[in-house]
Amino acid sequence: MKSLFLCTLLSVLCLCRCQIMKYQDDDITKCVNKIIARFIHPGIIIYVVDTFLEIPYPVIYQNTIFHQFKLFRHQIPDVYVIGCENRNINEILMFLSKLTNFNSRAKYIILSDSATVEEIFLELSKYFIYNAVVLQRNGNVITYDPFIHEEAVPQKVEPLILGNCLSINITNLFETKLPTLWRNTTIRSVYFNMFPILYSINGRLYGAAYEKLKIIQKTLKFQLKIKQSKIGPFGSTKTNGTYSSMLRFLQTREEHLMLNSILLLNNQLSREFDLSPLYVAVYQHWVVPKARILPYWRALMFTLNLTSRIFVSAVLILIALLWYYFGNDDLIASFELHYQVLLESGNSKVIKVKRTSSRILACVSIFGFFVISTIFKKEMLRIFTSYSYDESVKSVDDLVKENLPCALYQESEELYRFSDTIYRTYVAKCTTLPPNTDIEEMFTKIASGERISTILSKNAYNGLKNKMHKMGFQNPLVDILPNQVKYEYAYVLLTKGFPLYHGFLEATRRLVASGIAQSLENKHYSPVDKELKSKEIVHSQTLSFEEVSVALYVLVAGLSISICAFFLELVFKYVQDQKMSCKNKNHQRKDKVKATVL
Numbered sequence: 001m002k003s004l005f006l007c008t009l010l011s012v013l014c015l016c017r018c019q020i021m022k023y024q025d026d027d028i029t030k031c032v033n034k035i036i037a038r039f040i041h042p043g044i045i046i047y048v049v050d051t052f053l054e055i056p057y058p059v060i061y062q063n064t065i066f067h068q069f070k071l072f073r074h075q076i077p078d079v080y081v082i083g084c085e086n087r088n089i090n091e092i093l094m095f096l097s098k099l100t101n102f103n104s105r106a107k108y109i110i111l112s113d114s115a116t117v118e119e120i121f122l123e124l125s126k127y128f129i130y131n132a133v134v135l136q137r138n139g140n141v142i143t144y145d146p147f148i149h150e151e152a153v154p155q156k157v158e159p160l161i162l163g164n165c166l167s168i169n170i171t172n173l174f175e176t177k178l179p180t181l182w183r184n185t186t187i188r189s190v191y192f193n194m195f196p197i198l199y200s201i202n203g204r205l206y207g208a209a210y211e212k213l214k215i216i217q218k219t220l221k222f223q224l225k226i227k228q229s230k231i232g233p234f235g236s237t238k239t240n241g242t243y244s245s246m247l248r249f250l251q252t253r254e255e256h257l258m259l260n261s262i263l264l265l266n267n268q269l270s271r272e273f274d275l276s277p278l279y280v281a282v283y284q285h286w287v288v289p290k291a292r293i294l295p296y297w298r299a300l301m302f303t304l305n306l307t308s309r310i311f312v313s314a315v316l317i318l319i320a321l322l323w324y325y326f327g328n329d330d331l332i333a334s335f336e337l338h339y340q341v342l343l344e345s346g347n348s349k350v351i352k353v354k355r356t357s358s359r360i361l362a363c364v365s366i367f368g369f370f371v372i373s374t375i376f377k378k379e380m381l382r383i384f385t386s387y388s389y390d391e392s393v394k395s396v397d398d399l400v401k402e403n404l405p406c407a408l409y410q411e412s413e414e415l416y417r418f419s420d421t422i423y424r425t426y427v428a429k430c431t432t433l434p435p436n437t438d439i440e441e442m443f444t445k446i447a448s449g450e451r452i453s454t455i456l457s458k459n460a461y462n463g464l465k466n467k468m469h470k471m472g473f474q475n476p477l478v479d480i481l482p483n484q485v486k487y488e489y490a491y492v493l494l495t496k497g498f499p500l501y502h503g504f505l506e507a508t509r510r511l512v513a514s515g516i517a518q519s520l521e522n523k524h525y526s527p528v529d530k531e532l533k534s535k536e537i538v539h540s541q542t543l544s545f546e547e548v549s550v551a552l553y554v555l556v557a558g559l560s561i562s563i564c565a566f567f568l569e570l571v572f573k574y575v576q577d578q579k580m581s582c583k584n585k586n587h588q589r590k591d592k593v594k595a596t597v598l
Contacts, residue, residue: 027139028111029053031165032081035109035133038170044078049092051083051111064095076103076271084112090123097127098242100271104497107174108132117142121157126253128152128497131174139164147178150185152256152499178499183221187500190249191259192229195440196463196524198260200228208524209261212278212517213492216507220500227255247273250495257498261490269493276492276504280517283487284412287461288393288404288453289446290479312372319365393453395481396423405452406430407442412455415485440464447476455485459525 032053036046046059060077065086082092089110096102104127110120117134121144124132130146141162146154162168193199198207205226217224229246242248249255250273261278269275320335393399399406400422408430416427433442433454442454443464456464461480468476492508494501511517 027166028135028137029055031135031139031141032109032111033057034165035170035173036079036081038173039079039107045075046079046081047077049080049082049096050085050087051081053081053083053111055081064092076101077106078103079107079109081109082111084110084120089120093123093127093129100268102272102496104128105131110134113137117159118157121146121159122154125154125157128495128499130176130499133162133173134159135165139166141165141168141170141173143173143176146176147182147499150182152185152187178503182499184223185500186223186225187257188225188227188255189257189259190227190229190246190255192246193438193440194260194460195467197457197460205259208520209259209490211520211524212508212511213259215511215516216492216504219507219510220503222500224257226259247493250493253495256495258493261492273496274494274498274501274504276494276501276508278490278492278508278512278517280490280512280521281487282490283458284455284485285458285461285483286396286399286453286481286485287443287446287456288399288479288481289449289451290475290477315368393479393481395483396426399453400426407433407452407454409433409437409455412485415455440467443478444468447473447478449477456480458484462525 033055036055036057040057044057046055046057047062048055048059049062050064052061059081080096082089084092089112108124108129108131110124110132112120112134113136120134121132124130125146132143134142136142141164142159143162144157144159146157148158149155162173191198191200191205194207196207198205198209200206229249231245243251246255246258246260247269250258261280261282317335320331320337323334323337324331393402393404403426406427406429408427410432413427413430413432416424418424439456439460443456443461446452446454447465447468458480461478465476465478492504494504508517
């Protein structure tokens with residue numbers, strides 16, 4: 001069985017070898033070597049794909065027929081020599097484009113006789129491959145002008161025959177450049193609603209990211225065909241090398257520009273997409289539920305915890321018992337006396353302490369109760385001059401300690417994936433948000449009181465919180481931790497090889513160097529910050545009714561109870577008097593009866 005398999009494999013390889021050998025005549029080999037010699041330099045990477053041409057330079061032979069490829073991940077090819085005898089050029093390009101080191105800006109030498117030249121160039125233009133020549137068996141070298149119709153993906157091409165390879169001057173070969181006055185092209189773009197960075201209202205776009213793009217658009221003179229993504233922001237890589245969400249649109253070339261400025265950059269993104277830096281720092285923070293403000297009566301209840309209350313009560317009872325045992329007073333009077341000492345209130349009764357034991361006990365109890373009373377008063381002063389909060393989260397350590405549920409995008413989870421701290425274990429338990437989850441939806445859940453945390457940029461947090469204020473929420477129950485998780489620079493993302501990429505680089509460089517980018521950031525985010533600060537709850541120095549209401553409520557409750565007790569005492573005394581009156585009347589009757597009998 002093994003021998004049969006080996007024989008079959010060898011026969012297939014021999015067949016492929018025989019088919020490819022058609023290109024190995026001297027003229028074709030000399031022609032390819034002549035073209036490569038024009039661009040050879042130390043360190044050049046040459047891929048020879050689906051052909052066995054004998055090239056006298058260091059090359060990497062690759063074969064796509066069996067979907068096997070020697071992948072040199074960090075070596076970007078400078079020259080591709082592709083044989084199209086056994087596979088369609090579209091199949092080869094589709095296979096190559098899935099590799100992380102695919103380079104559409106390389107020089108392409110296509111060996112083909114089976115397909116029309118127009119079809120080859122149309123397929124090349126779909127991948128933004130513009131520096132390309134087709135070499136035919138008769139020695140003709142054919143190229144094309146991809147920018148003649150001012151379209152990034154032209155609908156038709158006009159092949160240009162340069163002549164026989166061995167006789168033409170190849171000095172100006174592969175010199176295709178974007179014309180300076182190339183205008184009016186339409187860029188297919190995609191965006192996702194991410195308030196306040198980029199969002200739409202009634203079909204019109206707003207936000208700092210869109211303002212910057214409009215300036216770039218005005219500079220480069222292009223049109224936009226805008227599409228809103230419904231499947232989520234950005235995206236992440238999958239195990240098979242493909243992307244999700246908006247990145248998938250760019251990877252498959254359905255769209256060519258992402259309007260949202262992308263963050264969470266990694267090396268793979270930089271290899272598979274064109275990135276134009278905006279040099280605008282974006283800070284990521286943990287967003288957590290905000291502790292609720294405790295009412296004053298609840299804050300007073302929490303001045304001493306249960307253990308402290310039990311301890312103080314036990315000490316009070318113990319000292320009252322000792323005082324009673326030392327023969328100074330009765331038990332009730334002893335308790336009342338030390339309760340007044342605890343509260344530092346006056347006592348109208350003058351007590352003469354003669355015994356040494358009682359004097360020592362009095363000194364110790366006065367000192368101890370004075371410390372307790374001072375601490376209690378200090379806590380009361382704090383309560384009435386500031387706000388107390390319930391279950392406040394002030395750091396990531398508090399998140400871990402409380403084991404607060406969290407929900408993060410996959411990109412945020414990767415920040416802690418290789419950490420050796422306790423945060424890694426905590427983040428590993430977090431729920432992974434689907435790519436189509438809107439950050440506003442997540443923010444609203446937290447602000448509405450749901451006990452959950454996430455990671456957002458500070459600008460997004462401020463914008464969404466201000467939006468909730470405008471919607472009528474006086475105090476959204478959401479807070480941001482001061483320590484940043486990380487900060488990054490924003491990038492404009494384009495499909496790899498897009499012809500306007502260098503124009504974007506220059507435009508964004510000028511945008512930053514002139515200060516316009518920072519000015520736009522300040523224009524959109526500074527008013528939001530000021531408005532949020534104006535809505536912050538500031539404690540007034542004037543004593544309010546709410547602050548003294550607890551004491552008034554206690555006073556009213558005490559007066560009500562004392563009045564009720566007074567009336568109960570009257571009723572009780574009335575009942576007792578009635579009973580005594582009845583008894584006296586009965587005695588009088590008995591006495592009269594006895595007197596009558598006698």
